[in-house]
Every structure is written in structure tokens, then in C-alpha cells.
Amino acid sequence: MSSETPTIPLRTRSGSESDSGSAPVLPPISRKKQAAVLFSAFGSIAMTIGYNQCFGVFQEYYLSESQDVLIPAPASQASPPTALLAFVGTLCYGLTWAGGILVNPVISRIEHGRWDSTPTTRLWRRRALRLLKPRTITMSGVLVMSTGFLLASFSKSIWHLLLTQGFLAGMGMSLLYFPLLAPAPEYFTNHRATAMGFVSPISAPFQPYGADTKPRRFSPVPAQVVSSSRPSSAPSSPPSAVAAPSASTPSPTSSSASPSPTPSSPPDSPYRRPPPIPDETRTSPSPSPAAQPSSSPPSPPSSKPQAPSSLSRSSHLTPSRWANPPPRAQPSWPQPTQSTPSRASSPAMSVTDSVGRTHWSSPSCSQPPVFSRSGFLAS
Amino acid sequence: MSTTTGGSTQLWIAFIAFYSFSAGGYYALFPALIAEVFGIRQYAAVNAFILFVRGLGTMFGSPVGGRLLQSGGEGVGGYKALVYWDGGLLMAATICCVAVRWADGKGRGWRWVA
Numbered sequence: 168m169s170s171e172t173p174t175i176p177l178r179t180r181s182g183s184e185s186d187s188g189s190a191p192v193l194p195p196i197s198r199k200k201q202a203a204v205l206f207s208a209f210g211s212i213a214m215t216i217g218y219n220q221c222f223g224v225f226q227e228y229y230l231s232e233s234q235d236v237l238i239p240a241p242a243s244q245a246s247p248p249t250a251l252l253a254f255v256g257t258l259c260y261g262l263t264w265a266g267g268i269l270v271n272p273v274i275s276r277i278e279h280g281r282w283d284s285t286p287t288t289r290l291w292r293r294r295a296l297r298l299l300k301p302r303t304i305t306m307s308g309v310l311v312m313s314t315g316f317l318l319a320s321f322s323k324s325i326w327h328l329l330l331t332q333g334f335l336a337g338m339g340m341s342l343l344y345f346p347l348l349a350p351a352p353e354y355f356t357n358h359r360a361t362a363m364g365f366v367s368p369i370s371a372p373f374q375p376y377g378a379d380t381k382p383r384r385f386s387p388v389p390a391q392v393v394s395s396s397r398p399s400s401a402p403s404s405p406p407s408a409v410a411a412p413s414a415s416t417p418s419p420t421s422s423s424a425s426p427s428p429t430p431s432s433p434p435d436s437p438y439r440r441p442p443p444i445p446d447e448t449r450t451s452p453s454p455s456p457a458a459q460p461s462s463s464p465p466s467p468p469s470s471k472p473q474a475p476s477s478l479s480r481s482s483h484l485t486p487s488r489w490a491n492p493p494p495r496a497q498p499s500w501p502q503p504t505q506s507t508p509s510r511a512s513s514p515a516m517s518v519t520d521s522v523g524r525t526h527w528s529s530p531s532c533s534q535p536p537v538f539s540r541s542g543f544l545a546s
Numbered sequence: 547m548s549t550t551t552g553g554s555t556q557l558w559i560a561f562i563a564f565y566s567f568s569a570g571g572y573y574a575l576f577p578a579l580i581a582e583v584f585g586i587r588q589y590a591a592v593n594a595f596i597l598f599v600r601g602l603g604t605m606f607g608s609p610v611g612g613r614l615l616q617s618g619g620e621g622v623g624g625y626k627a628l629v630y631w632d633g634g635l636l637m638a639a640t641i642c643c644v645a646v647r648w649a650d651g652k653g654r655g656w657r658w659v660a
Contacts, residue, residue, distance in 0.1 A: 246616065249612050249615070249616065250608075250609045250611075250612025250613050250615075250616060251609070251612075253608045253609060253611075253612045254605075254608060254609045254612075256608070257604050257605055257606075257607065257608035257609070258605055260601075260604045260605075261601040261602060261603075261604035261605025261606075262601065262605070263601065264597045264598065264600045264601030264604060265597070265598045265600075265601025265602055265604075265605065266601070267593075267594045267597045267598060267601070268594050268595060268597070268598035271590055271591070271593075271594035272591075272594070275590050
């Protein structure tokens with residue numbers, strides 16, 4: 168599942184940036200921002216990886232004669248439980264790495280907007296999904312880690328330490344560490360290797376982001392630029408098509424903050440995203456997406472047929488798509504084959520040339536740009 | 547360790563330098579290798595899985611080492627079993643790397659610079 172998640176945006180983003188040359192559109196990031204990213208990431212990794220490397224200090228203290236944490240002092244026993252004490256440290260270290268298999272899919276799904284709430288989704292789950300952002304993941308990691316260390320100070324025996332300083336701190340560190348790996352290199356273009364070597368002790372996870380693939384997922388660029396360049400179904404689209412929807416498409420921040428200008432849109436989207444739109448459509452699960460736009464005000468040119476959102480969303484989830492991903496030229500979401508009239512949307516939709524782009528850049532589509540949702544390290 | 551073994555500080559430093567020089571290649575080249583072998587699209591997933599396996603090894607390697615060290619005996623000689631175990635694992639890792647390189651070269655034709 169997670170092997171499939173990064174496919175679309177990485178491909179489309181790299182294609183749109185390298186092929187259409189839309190990279191100069193992105194404004195430069197200020198050096199103050201870069202310095203903030205650098206030092207915050209450095210501090211976080213020093214707290215996680217740096218602590219893990221230094222567990223020998225703790226172990227030496229726990230095995231010393233003068234320790235007053237563990238009640239049967241390990242030094243006073245006949246054979247000190249060295250292996251068990253070492254397991255406290257390596258459990259933390261191991262969970263810091265191994266938690267990535269849990270945290271990374273969550274990160275990539277948030278990043279690519281793969282988690283949507285359905286009309287049958289319960290309210291608490293919708294709220295939870297709305298809260299699930301990299302920022303909250305990182306902060307919860309800090310909280311879990313701090314709780315682990317706090318409880319470790321009250322622990323009396325080694326298994327207490329295993330649970331607190333090992334398990335809780337390790338899981339918290341994993342939650343803190345893995346969201347850092349993705350966005351940090353995207354803030355540096357010139358001295359990326361130096362910056363990443365400064366940020367990370369292993370510095371390696373950043374290397375595959377070469378000069379040609381700069382995702383800048385979380386970067387504080389104008390969101391409409393990114394969002395319009397992101398979902399290009401035709402990677403070799405001209406830059407004018409990239410810039411055109413950004414002119415009049417509402418920015419994703421505004422579309423998520425305020426109700427998007429499509430309450431008049433037909434209730435054809437049973438799958439919708441937590442933030443945007445008022446709820447009159449949520450009570451009516453549409454039986455068939457093709458039958459829906461009948462109630463829609465026939466909006467301007469239906470030259471680009473709107474992909475019914477439920478269709479695209481459900482076919483996103485078909486296992487056949489996971490089994491064999493399509494070739495690069497073909498967009499992996501379905502091309503809208505039905506010539507249903509597009510819903511009422513901003514007239515900027517007619518500017519676009521490619522169908523997939525139009526579908527994605529629509530503020531009322533089932534997949535609004537996700538960049539506003541990941542308010543991570545970006546203002 | 548240098549204090550317990552006495553006059554082998556040079557050996558210790560040489561070991562550190564050589565091991566770090568070797569292991570640095572592993573650490574630095576793993577993501578590039580992932581991106582090349584599995585493709586950039588699979589990068590996050592494969593990297594997560596490899597880090598997961600690394601975490602498993604970190605979790606269970608040290609207790610095994612501690613157990614070996616406890617059963618090893620007194621003094622420096624107690625590290626003998628640990629050294630054998632570690633050396634065996636490193637050899638296995640080397641064999642695995644060579645096997646991966648062989649399998650990669652078998653599919654695409656051998657070149658020294660892949």
C-alpha cells in the first residue's frame with residue numbers, strides 16, 4: 168500500500184518541473200527560513216539520533232554503584248543484567264528506525280491527500296483526519312517522547328525502563344524523526360548536500376532528491392503554483408498551462424479556510440475532504456456518478472469533461488491499480504471518458520488544456536491540492 | 547576498550563578509522579542505491595522498509611551481544627564470541643551485497659561502474 172502512495176506526485180511533479188520548466192516560477196526561500204529549518208532539524212535530530220547514540224551514558228549510570236533509580240541496584244547483583252539494560256537503549260534506537268514503517272505511510276498519505284472521509288465516515292474520524300498533519304505528528308512525537316522520559320524518571324525496575332525509556336521514547340522519536348526527512352532538503356537548492364550533512368548525522372536519505380527532482384512539498388511557495396503544476400496528467404505541458412490556472416484558481420489555503428465557491432456544485436462527490444465544503448451533500452450518497460451532474464448548472468464548456476470524483480476516487484483504490492502501475496505517459500487516475508458537463512466551477516477551469524489538470528485544479532474536486540493541508544514548517 | 551587492553555590504542559584507532567570508512571559507504575550510498583534499483587517512485591516505501599529492518603537489527607542485536615558477552619568469560623577474551631558473531635554477520639552482509647551486485651549485473655550486462 169505504501170509502495171504505491173508516492174507514485175503520482177513524484178512523477179508529476181518532477182515531470183512538470185523538469186519538462187515544462189516551471190521551476191523558476193517558484194520564488195526563492197529566504198535565508199532566514201532556511202536557517203530556521205536547518206537549526207530546528209538539527210536540534211530535532213540531535214534529540215533523537217544523538218540521544219540514541221549516547222545511551223551508553225545512561226547504561227553506565229544504571230550500572231554504577233551510585234545510582235538511585237533502580238531499586239535492586241544492578242551493580243549489586245551477582246551478574247548485572249547488562250544485556251537487559253542495553254536492550255533499553257537499543258529498543259529506543261530500534262523503534263526510532265522501525266517506527267518508520269508505520270510513520271512513513273502516514274506521512275506520504277497525508278502529503279498526497281490519500282485519506283479522505285466518506286459520507287459514512289463518522290464525525291470523530293473526520294475530525295481526526297483533519298487534525299492529522301505533519302505538524303501534529305511531530306508535536307505528538309515530542310509529547311510521547313517527553314512522556315517517556317518523564318515516566319522513566321519514576322521507574323523502579325528495568326522493565327519500567329523498557330516500557331518508558333525504551334518503548335515510549337522510541338515511538339516518540341520515530342514520530343519526530345521521520346517527518347523531518349521529507350521536507351528538509353526541499354528548502355535548499357544550492358548547498359543542499361552541505362545543509363543536509365549539517366542537519367542529519369546520516370545525511371543519506373536526502374540524496375536521491377537530485378537536482379532534477381525538487382519536490383518542494385512543504386515549501387512556502389504560492390500554493391496555487393504548486394497545486395496547478397502538480398497534477399499534470401501531461402508532464403510535457405507548456406508553462407503557460409501551469410501558470411494559467413493559478414491566476415484565477417482560489418489558492419488552496421483559501422479554499423480550505425473558507426467554504427469554497429462551489430456550494431452550487433452538484434452533490435456528486437460522496438468522497439470529500441475534511442475541510443472544505445458545507446454538508447448538504449454528505450447526506451446523499453450518490454448512487455451513480457454519471458447520473459449526478461444532471462442537476463448541475465451546465466457550466467461553460469464541457470470540452471474537458473469532469474471526472475466524476477467518486478469514480479476517480481474509487482478507482483484510486485482498486486487493487487488492480489496497485490498491482491501494475493501504469494506507464495509514465497498515462498496518468499494513473501482515470502481519464503474522464505464520459506462527456507458529462509462539468510460542474511459549476513471557476514472559469515479558470517476552461518483555460519487549462521489537459522483534462523487531468525483541470526480535474527485536479529478544480530477547487531471543488533475530490534482532490535483539492537494538498538499543500539495547504541500540510542502546514543509543515545511552512546508559514 | 548583501549549584502557550583495558552593496554553597498549554593497543556593504535557590498533558583501536560585504526561579499527562575505528564577503517565570501520566568508519568567502510569561503514570560510511572553503506573550509510574551514504576544506501577538511499578542512492580534504493581533510488582537506482584527500485585526507482586524513485588518506490589523510494590519512500592523501500593527506504594521505510596530498510597529502516598525497519600535496520601531497526602529490528604538494532605533492537606535485537608544488542609541483547610544478543612550482551613548475552614554473548616556474559617557467557618564469554620572474563621576479560622578481553624570474553625569478547626571473542628562477540629567478535630566472531632559480528633564478523634560473521636559482516637561477512638554475510640558482504641556476501642549479500644556482492645550477490646545483489648551480481649544479480650544486477652546479470653540482468654543488464656556487467657560493467658564495473660553500474
